[in-house]
Each structure stands twice: as C-alpha cells, then as structure tokens.
Amino acid sequence: MSAKHALTIxxxxxVFPLGRANGQGKTVTAxxxxxxxxxxxxxxxxxxxxxxGKSTLLRLMAGLDTPTTGQVAYxxxxxxxxxxxxxxxxxxxxxxxxxxLVRNIKLGLEFQGLPRRxxxxxxxxxxxxxxxxxxxxxxPHELSGGMRQRAAIARALxxxxxxxxxxxxxxxxxxxxxxxxxxxxxxxxxxxxxxxxFVTHSIDEAVYLSDRIAVMDKDPGRVIExxxxxxxxxxxxxxxxxxxxTESILEMLKY
Amino acid sequence: MNQRITSFFLPLVVPALFLxxxxxxxxRVANDIILPRxxxxxxxxAHPIQPIIxxxxxxxxxxxxxxxxxxxxxxxVALAIPLGILxxxxxxxxxxxxxxxxxxxxxxxLAWTPLMLAWFGIxxxxxxxxxxxxxxxxxxxxxxxxxxxxxxxxxxxxxxxSSVHGVRSVRRVLIESxxxxxxxxxxIFRKVILPAASxxxxxxxxxxxxxxxxxxxxxxxxxxxxxxxxxxxTHAYTVGRQDIVxxxxxxxxxxxxxxxxxxxxxxxxxxxxxxxx
Numbered sequence: 439m440s441a442k443h444a445l446t447i448x449x450x451x452x453v454f455p456l457g458r459a460n461g462q463g464k465t466v467t468a469x470x471x472x473x474x475x476x477x478x479x480x481x482x483x484x485x486x487x488x489x490x491g492k493s494t495l496l497r498l499m500a501g502l503d504t505p506t507t508g509q510v511a512y513x514x515x516x517x518x519x520x521x522x523x524x525x526x527x528x529x530x531x532x533x534x535x536x537x538x539l540v541r542n543i544k545l546g547l548e549f550q551g552l553p554r555r556x557x558x559x560x561x562x563x564x565x566x567x568x569x570x571x572x573x574x575x576x577x578p579h580e581l582s583g584g585m586r587q588r589a590a591i592a593r594a595l596x597x598x599x600x601x602x603x604x605x606x607x608x609x610x611x612x613x614x615x616x617x618x619x620x621x622x623x624x625x626x627x628x629x630x631x632x633x634x635x636f637v638t639h640s641i642d643e644a645v646y647l648s649d650r651i652a653v654m655d656k657d658p659g660r661v662i663e664x665x666x667x668x669x670x671x672x673x674x675x676x677x678x679x680x681x682x683x684t685e686s687i688l689e690m691l692k693y
Numbered sequence: 694m695n696q697r698i699t700s701f702f703l704p705l706v707v708p709a710l711f712l713x714x715x716x717x718x719x720x721r722v723a724n725d726i727i728l729p730r731x732x733x734x735x736x737x738x739a740h741p742i743q744p745i746i747x748x749x750x751x752x753x754x755x756x757x758x759x760x761x762x763x764x765x766x767x768x769x770v771a772l773a774i775p776l777g778i779l780x781x782x783x784x785x786x787x788x789x790x791x792x793x794x795x796x797x798x799x800x801x802x803l804a805w806t807p808l809m810l811a812w813f814g815i816x817x818x819x820x821x822x823x824x825x826x827x828x829x830x831x832x833x834x835x836x837x838x839x840x841x842x843x844x845x846x847x848x849x850x851x852x853x854x855s856s857v858h859g860v861r862s863v864r865r866v867l868i869e870s871x872x873x874x875x876x877x878x879x880x881i882f883r884k885v886i887l888p889a890a891s892x893x894x895x896x897x898x899x900x901x902x903x904x905x906x907x908x909x910x911x912x913x914x915x916x917x918x919x920x921x922x923x924x925x926x927t928h929a930y931t932v933g934r935q936d937i938v939x940x941x942x943x944x945x946x947x948x949x950x951x952x953x954x955x956x957x958x959x960x961x962x963x964x965x966x967x968x969x970x
Contacts, residue, residue, distance in 0.1 A: 500873050522875025532870040535966040536888050545884065546874030577966060590870075597874055 444601050444633040445476035445499055445517075445524075450508035452494050468494040470658035471508065476601070476635055481627060483636045483644035484652045484661075487691060491659025492637045496605050499635065500526040512601070522549065525599035527590050529606040533578040539589050540565060540574040546597035564592040567626060584615040588622070595626070601633040609639065620646055624672075641687045645680060646673055653690055663690060726935055733936035738943065746932055748925055755944050757835050758909055758921040764836045765844025765912075766905040770898060773849050777856025777894075782886065787857070794853070802846040803911045806839075813838040815917030835920060840912035848905035855897025859890030892960070892967045899956040906949045 452469040469491040476482050484492050497503045498510050501520040510517045512524060520526075533542045543561035552560070565571050568588040578586055587607055594602055608616045620643060627634060638644055644651045645667060653663045665687070669679055712731060719730040737745065741752040748754065780787045818824075819833035863886050871885050913923025922941045929937035960967075 502869055502872065520869075520872040520875070522873070524873065526870070526873040528866050528870055530866055532866045534867060534885065534888070536964075545871065546876075548884070549871070549875045549877070549880050579966060593874070 443475045444478045444512065445635070446509075446511045446514075447472060447474050447476075447495070447499070448509045448511065449473055450495075450498060450505045450510060452491070452498065452503065453506045467658045469498075469505075470660045472659075472661050473508075474652055474661050474664055476633060477650075479631045479633055480649040481634045481636065481647055482650050482652060483638055483648040484654060485638055485641050485644045485687065486654030486659075487656055488639070489659070490654040490656035492654055493605055494659070495654075496526070496603050496635065496637050499601075500524055500603055502526075522546070522597055523599055524601045524603060525594035525597065526603045526605065527587070527594050527607045529609045531578070531586060532590055533586060533593070535578055538575050538577055539570060539581075542578065542589060543593045543596050546593060550597060560596060564596040565589070567595070567629075568592040568622070582615075583611050584619055587611065587619065591623070591626070595630065595632070599632070601635065604634065604636045606637055606639065608643070616643070623647065641684050642675070645669070645684050645687070646675070651687065653687055655691065726933060729936035729939060734939045734943065737936055737940040745925075745937060746929060746934060748920065748928060751925075751940065751944065754920055754922050754925050754941075755948060758913065758923060758945075759948065760832070761836055761840055761912065761921060762844055762902075762905050762909055765841040765908075766848040766902055768841065769845045769848035769901060769905065770852055773852035773897075773901070774856050774894060777853045777897075778860050778887075778890070780853075781857040781860025781890070782882070794850075798850050798854075800846075802843045802908045805843060805846060806911070806915065809839040809842050810915065813842065815839070817917075837915065837917050839915050840918065843912040843915075844905045844908045847908035848901040851901040851904055852894070852897045855893045855900070856890065859893025859897075860886055862893070863889040892964045895956070895960055895964065899953060899960070902952055902956065903949060906945065906952070909945065 449471050450469060450473070451467065451471050453465045453467050456464040456466055472491075472495065484495065486492050494503070498505050499512075499517065501510075501517045501524065504518060517524070533539075534545065537545070540558065540561050543564055544557045547557035547560055562571065562574060565574055568591055570585060570588055570592065573581060573585065578589070581589070587610075591604075591607065608619050611619060624647060636644070636647060648667050651665045651667060652661050653665065654660065655662045665683070667683065669677060669683070673680065675681075715728070716731045719728045722728050725733070737751065741755075742750045744750055776790075780790055815837060816839075817834045817837045819830045819836075822833075824830045824833060867885050867889060868881055871881055876884070909921070910923035910926060912918075913921040914927055918924045922944050926938050926941035929935070929941065
C-alpha cells in the first residue's frame, strides 16, 4: 500500500500554546484529528478559509513541525524532520538575497554534497526549465515577484524531491502573473510528474490545477471532504463543469 | 552643470565657515592658550615627520596609537564575534550570559583604569615574552596591556550586541527553506546564518572601531605611556602648546573618519543586497 500512497496523514492534530498576552495555559487547536492520503504522482490541492490549518498541515508534511497527536507518514515512515525528500515552496520570499539565481538554485545541491561543476550544470538546467536561464547571474532583488517564485520552484525541484509541497506560492502575485504561473506550473508538472501538494486560498486555482482537492474548514481546522476533479486537461474555465465544481466547493464552505 | 558645481561645493561650505570663524576668533582673542591660530596648527600638520616637543614625529605617534587601537580592537573582535554568534544561535548561551554581560555593558571603559593598573601595571607583550632590547622591544613595549584592555572594552560591546542581533534576526523562512532542501545544522550555520548576519556584524565592527578609537586618549593617559597621539595631547597641554593639542585632535579625527570610510566602502561592496529582501 505504501507504493500507492506517497503521504499518509493519520488522525493528525496540532495544538499550539497561546502566548502570555492571550492567557497563559490556554491553547489553540490549529488542526483537529485530520486524516487523508496523498497518492503518488497526483496533484492535490488543499483549499479552505484563513485559519483552517492549511499551512500547519503542510508544515507537518514537510517535517518542520511535529503533530501533537497522530502521525504523518511518508512511504510508510513517520515524518519527523526535513530530509530533502519532501520539498517545500514558501509563499514569502525565501531566496538568499546575497546569492545570484544560479547560486540560489545550487544551494540544495551543495547540501547534497554534489561536486561544484555538476551542481552548477544542474542548477542551470533547472533555471532553463522555469525559463530563467537568461537571468542566471541576477540577484533576487533585481527580479519581479513572479520570477522569484519561479526560481524558488526551480530550487525546490533541483534537489529532485519525491514530493513537492507548495504553500500558497502564487499568493503574493498579481492576478495576471498568477494565471501565467499556473499554466507554467502545470507544464513543469507534466514533464516531471512529481507528487504535488498545493495549498491555496483560491478555489478557482485549485480546480484549474488539481487531480484532487482536499477542502478544509476552520474552528476546528479539519479536512471536510476530498473531491476528484474529473475535468479533461488542458483545462479551460469555459467548461461548464469547471464552474459547477467551483460553485459546489464554495457551497461546501458556506459562502 | 550648475547643479554639479553646487553639489561639489556644498560639503565644503560648513568647513570653510568653521575655519574662517576659528581664525577670526583666534586673531581677536590673541591668546595661544585659549585658541591658537589656524596657521600654527597647519604648520605642525605640514611637517608630520619632524620631531615635536621631544616626543618624536606626529606620524610616529599616530602609528603607535594605531597599533594600540588595533591591538585592543582586534582582541575585542576576536572574542565578541564568536561569543555574539553563540549567544544569538543558542538560546541557552544567551540565557547564561546576557544578564551578566548587561551589567558590564554600561561601565565606561575609563572606570576600569584603577583595576587595570593593579592587574597589569606597565606590562606589555615585550615584558611578558622577555624580548631582547631593540626596535622590536620598543615597539611591543608600547602596547601596554592596561591600555589595550581599555580599548578592548570600548570595542567589545558594540560588536557583541550587533552579532547577537544579527544572528537572532535571520528570517525564519531562510532557515526553514534550507532545512527542507536537506541542510544540516552546520550547513545552515555556514551558508545561511553567517552570511545573513554579516551586515549587522560589520556595522557593529564599524561602531566598535569608532568607540575603541575614542578610548585612545584615556588609555594613553595611563602610566607607562610615553608616546601616542593621546599622550601627545596631554603632554602638549602640560607644556602649554595648544596648537599641538589641536593637531593631535585633528589627527585622531582624520584617522577615525578614514577608517570609518574604509568600513563603509567594504559594506557597500560586500553587502549590496542589504535591505533588498
């Protein structure tokens, strides 16, 4: 069974202690007994309102946090700390500002101990993949938000993780750039077929990108439904089923 | 064109007014002890390798002061940076040392003088290592431990504070994004924390050097001092040569400003990315 399921989330909850200002000893439940499975090579999105624990869930999958109860397992093994097998693209700006793009992409390869030349060649290859080869010697501050996020994706892919987690990677981009990035991400995904878990606010974005969508609700944060998206690819928003699915998710969240 | 001329002359306006005001006041006062004339000071400055008031040349005194400041300052940097990084990186070290060091921080370096004299007297690397009498002995005997310690205290705390701050304010997302790329603790330290903290550390080093330089005069007033710009100033005062006092002040000011400028150049070249994230 572990061959089919990349990630298994089993009765996972996460409880945070509140700060002194909010009353000592009190806690907040970010995630309440959540279970679902991520299949190998699928594109799964997680949608839900702010504060439903989407990002918390993603951090647990990445091994940056540990669950209060339950277990996150990757290929049958409990995830306890980051290993490099599960990549994560952050929403905010996470490139090292003192490194050029190509050296930023090289970073993970340096951690892997790849020889210099090889690391550089591979970094260039991934810059090519996201269409940034021409900017290889630019510093992050010289680039637009969209370019930076493309570079962050290239950096995460370059270490060849089995699973790529993405935490609202396009959340800070303008609407136009966002649409372009969605298309590009799909093109990259179709080439590599990595397992992707994509957290987003935008139901439209989730329907456009995903094989399946996990819908979350808040108070307490939990997954209320996992839906299959049976729309042919490449998708178009003109397809009436696109609108219907979007509508039904909105209803599920009681908008 | 017009604008370029203006922007070239603008920084010179205040110094020119200042010098003019000095000279006219000095002429009116007509008392060398209260205010020597501009020309007298310039005359001393114009001959930096001529011996003055039996103390050797201005240049050699500046050189000795520079060596003293660097001696104390480099020791401060060598201790404060690793300690600051440790305290910034490791919460336990911070808890262990922060309160303790906070009590020492406000003590003016000069207040250490009596203790310094009691502990170190007039020892120097030359006396400790029993060096042979000769030029090397004379040079190293100028670097008294008591003076170096005063300068050390001056330089230590700015560097320490900024190192702690630099390490502590590294953005979490930089560390976490490296962790998910498979970094170990040493990788994170070398490739993320150290470069991210370097602007703050460099700023602390610049401030620390300024403070160390300011401690010079008090350090050179200690017994066993027979040279250096600080001593030159106090000695010139006792023999009533106010022009040499001012020459010493100008030398300290110019040297300090030059070193500060050097640091700024370094910062600009190395840390062009600062504030860009």
